[in-house]
Amino acid sequence: MAEPLLDVDRVTLRYKTPQSLVTATHRVKFRVERGDRYVLLGPSGCGKSTLLKAVGGYLFPSEGAIRINGRKVDGPGADRMMVFQEFDQLLPWKTVAENVAFPLRVARKLSKAEANERARAYIDKVNLTKFADSYTHTLSGGMKQRVAIARGMAMEPDILLMDEPFAALDALTRRRMQDELLQLWADTHFTVLFVTHSIAEAIRIGSRILLLSPHPGRVKAEIEDVAAVGGDSR
Ligand SMILES: Nc1ncnc2c1ncn2[C@@H]1O[C@H](COP(=O)(O)OP(=O)(O)O)[C@@H](O)[C@H]1O
Ligand SMILES: [Mg+2]
Known part of the structure; x- marks a missing residue:
């Protein structure tokens, strides 16, 4: 079988603080193929940002592995670019x-x-x-x-990582930005891993959706056919 672009293989991520050990995600597994608009969807605290930072190479799994084109992620790289929510x-x-x-x-x-x-x-x-x-x-x-x-x-980059990039925008601007992102994708077919806590946004943006449940973040379901649940069929 061909190597996926991104392979997140049973990844457990933890934060060690002086007071405690927080398990942010537990054995999360998914694969992103070239050209996917792959969405991580789940409530606040389910480990979406933590997962994205690990894909970005800023955090390392306690268990499991993250591979890009078959190569284990061992730090940040220009093959993975991040877009954040913050305007600054x-x-x-x-x-x-x-x-x-x-x-x-x-x-x-x-x-x-x-x-x-x-x-x-x-x-x-x-x-x-x-x-x-x-x-x-x-x-x-x-x-x-x-x-x-x-x-x-x-x-x-091989993959664009977007962490709730439109969450701080007003509703109309947010909607317009979603349309523009889809238009850009239609033009250039880049690969995007997009994080959101909005079901509506996930359905609009995603070609595939991974649903996460919190404390710690685990995979609840993977939706392969977003068009069938009311999404854009692009
Ligand atoms: N720097 C940190 N130190 C300790 N715990 C953290 C840190 N960042 C996030 N967490 C905890 O990890 C869990 C997942 O957080 P996060 O990835 O930010 O979730 P999401 O992006 O889905 O809202 C939460 O329980 C959060 O409190
Ligand atoms: Mg977050």
Whole structure:
């Protein structure tokens, strides 16, 4: 059988604090294939962010393993880019274009001209062309999230990791951002692992959904055919 892009294999994640040992997830198992819009859905505290950080290489499993293209994750890498919920994930002293170009220069080692060209192309994709030279603190929350998405996508990672990226937006903006993400996916067919606690959002975004239950987070169900439960059939 072909290797999946991402293999989360019976992963238990724990936090050690001076007072206690918190088990955030218990033997969670799922696989993400290329082109999936894979959603982790569950209530607050079920370990979604913890799982995403472990896929990102910022935390390590106490049990089980995480593999990307068959290789065990042993730290952060440009093959996995993260988009967070918080609007302050950008560098406020840099413009939109500089924010997107910066990691391309540092992690992808592109020349200034190449990085700028690629940054502009992805800024176009998220409809921020007119704001490329604006400082990010002048932008709305939705626009900041578009910059973060452009920055992640411009790195052309194997997988984009999104941790409730639209949760802090008002309902209309959130809906618009969901549509734009689906449009981007229709254009470029990237792979995304998307975390949310909203059932409606999971059904709109996901091609596959993993349902988690809390304390500790465990797999409750995997929904392979989201269209059948009322999702977008794209
Ligand atoms: N830094 C930490 N130290 C100790 N416990 C933590 C830490 N971060 C998260 N947890 C605990 O791990 C569990 C999962 O948290 P989290 O992954 O943030 O859940 P979710 O993103 O699904 O809301 C929760 O019980 C939470 O309290
Ligand atoms: Mg979280």
